[in-house]
């Protein structure tokens with residue numbers, strides 16, 4: 194198939210979880226504007242991420258993918274983005290130090306604006322409205338007008354993503370992300386948090402090592418900038434399609450909405466439009482694998498999405514739940530091995546461990562999250578494959594959405610600061626707690 198044939202082929206397949214836009218003319222206008230707009234990421238940066246993920250598959254690096262479940266337009270502020278970036282970088286430092294390997298940093302950022310939902314409607318006090326589908330589609334407010342899908346939001350998503358990428362790139366470049374900033378990142382945080390105190394100790398150890406290396410004459414300038422990649426669920430195929438570009442240098446087709454796109458658990462049908470679209474692009478692709486995934490499906494994902502067995506192209510993101518990971522994962526790893534491919538394996542220990550607290554809040558226990566990661570490591574080590582990384586939902590704010598952690602959040606505390614637009618996120622302190630616990634496995 195040629196590039197252009199591949200580009201249209203997804204339209205022939207059933208596309209689930211697509212909004213029912215009432216104003217088709219407005220949708221057409223927005224898609225035309227997006228098609229003419231500059232891509233948000235470059236093919237060469239997508240290729241860099243692919244080569245980093247290949248190193249992860251080979252056990253030479255560890256991947257950290259994380260950020261909000263659902264980004265919001267209101268959340269696109271310099272402070273909120275800095276805090277999320279800082280949390281990502283702090284977790285990454287903990288893993289780097291523990292594993293003595295590079296950590297590939299991938300935000301669930303700059304594009305994570307659309308959500309597949311369990312139910313198309315939401316009922317409160319006897320009133321039923323269309324469910325919130327992410328800021329890319331409709332409004333979070335429980336109000337009939339807000340919940341109407343509005344195509345103008347797709348343009349706002351593009352601009353919000355661009356703004357976020359700019360701010361993150363600034364932090365990654367300007368020395369803010371440098372290892373000599375470890376204490377500065379922690380300043381606001383160390384005094385009142387057990388995770389902060391633990392982190393400060395690590396920062397002193399790293400400082401000491403840096404001073405030693407400096408005294409030996411090692412040039413440390415390279416440590417002042419880092420690479421941070423952007424990823425999101427490639428859910429809204431009209432949006433993705435409008436931002437798909439052919440790279441004039443290689444002739445290959447890329448999604449330019451983010452470096453890496455993943456296919457969600459709800460849209461991973463082998464004969465569905467999401468798999469067909471992702472097949473047509475050259476970016477690194479993730480596929481979420483839930484507990485019902487079969488070995489045959491895994492073989493088919495490799496055959497369809499990675500026919501050339503290209504290292505770094507395909508990442509399986511497993512989200513089985515703590516109770517099922519040890520039973521389900523081995524058969525899937527063996528199935529992938531049978532294909533002769535070498536996918537990257539990442540654990541999403543969040544989405545299989547969600548439950549409703551008595552207060553009605555969707556939540557997750559840090560203990561379950563850690564248990565799933567442990568199961569993921571145990572299975573890979575038993576089979577001689579690489580537990581490549583983790584995929585988590587977190588924020589840089591002091592929210593109370595998940596239960597547990599050093600600054601123990603209880604089920605009764607959830608209402609204090611529950612701000613997620615969709616799934617419960619780890620707060621900054623819980624993110625570092627989790628990172629330290631995972632570091633022990635590394």
Ligand SMILES: O=C[C@H](O)[C@H](O)COP(=O)(O)O
Nearest residue numbers: 262308309310311312615616
């Ligand atoms: O983030 C994942 C899904 O979109 C989310 O878990 C769905 O949530 P829901 O079950 O509240 O619709």
Ligand SMILES: C=C(OP(=O)(O)O)C(=O)O
Nearest residue numbers: 262457458459481512544
């Ligand atoms: C929708 C999500 O997860 P999954 O597809 O694994 O349910 C998500 O990552 O927010």
Ligand SMILES: [Mn+2]
Nearest residue numbers: 262586615616
């Ligand atoms: Mn989620």
